[in-house]
Amino acid sequence: MPAYPTNPADELGGRLSAIPANTPAGAVASQLLAYFTSGDLAPGTRLPPERQLAQMLGTGRSAVREALAALEILGVVHIRPGSGTYLRASASELLPQTLSWGLMLGEQKVEDLVQIRAALEVLAAETAAHRAGPDNLIALQEHLTQMREHQNDYAAFVEADMLFHQEMATASGNHTLSGVLQSVRALLRIWVDRSISEEAEARDAIAEHEQVLQALTAHDPAAARSAMTSHMHTANKRLLDKDEPSVAADNHIHIPDLSAKDD
Incomplete structure (x- = not known):
């Protein structure tokens, strides 16, 4: 599976906007979801670590962690202990709308x-x-x-x-x-x-x-x-x-x- 770039900020620069540090995990998940379903990332891509995602979004690691956990339950990402978080290889055409319901x-x-x-x-x-x-x-x-x-x-x-x-x-x-x-x-x-x-x-x-x-x-x-x-x-x-x-x-x-x- 394709690995994420060594410096993920170069790849995602300008695509993930900073959000308030106290933003709920749902809002973090919503922004990540919008990017994951944009088609710019290949299925199977390994995502940046929580710390780097938190820095890129300007929010806390706990919100990122909860957001990724929610997206895993919804089948968007797969978290492999000791390896990283990966974008799943397949998604339903209904996924964006279905998941927008889930986030609300x-x-x-x-x-x-x-x-x-x-x-x-x-x-x-x-x-x-x-x-x-x-x-x-x-x-x-x-x-x-x-x-x-x-x-x-x-x-x-x-x-x-x-x-x-x-x-x-x-x-x-x-x-x-x-x-x-x-x-x-x-x-x-x-x-x-x-x-x-x-x-x-x-x-x-x-x-x-x-x-x-x-x-x-x-x-x-x-x-x-x-x-x-x-x-x-x-x-x-x-x-x-x-x-x-x-x-x-x-x-x-x-x-x-x-x-x-x-x-």
Whole structure:
């Protein structure tokens, strides 16, 4: 992979503007993102160290560190301990707009993303009911078992929940759908991580996932769509209830019909 120049300031001079030292990490990430998606850097490029980026931006290293960590979660960069930070080799054409939502998740973009995720999850479930193979069903059962075993360990529970949905998207056989869903889930991760905080909520979520898995196992697209629609309505309510009152005010999220009518 191409290494960054010895003096990155020569390469980025005039392209990264100094910002106030107390600028939030989101603003730092926004400026870095604008440059990373400009096309001037080759995929796989090793970026300057945090210290040099902080000097170039005129801000603190902690803000740069948090910004890079956020961009890694969103799939823009890859941080290799002991090696450096690299620009990822591929990105969706939707990346700039999708990531701009992610950098503004404190606003009502959260509700927009929740609605998008719900529609895509329903589509993934319906498609997976057609295409899920034995290996997919075994993996889904394993993730559901992990959810049952970690009802009191909410971090582990949420992780198993996320893996269940990822496997379901993989089972759909639609790689684009799976990739977009993964990006949307990453943007919502901070909210999803706190959406389960009581054992009763965990039990409800498990029951909802059981219904989805039963439909997938039966290869029943209509049942899978119905089960995932029901799960998304209750999951969204749990998620938005943990958010700001302005976003949580309307807990009913309309799920657009994205199914293929001619299947």
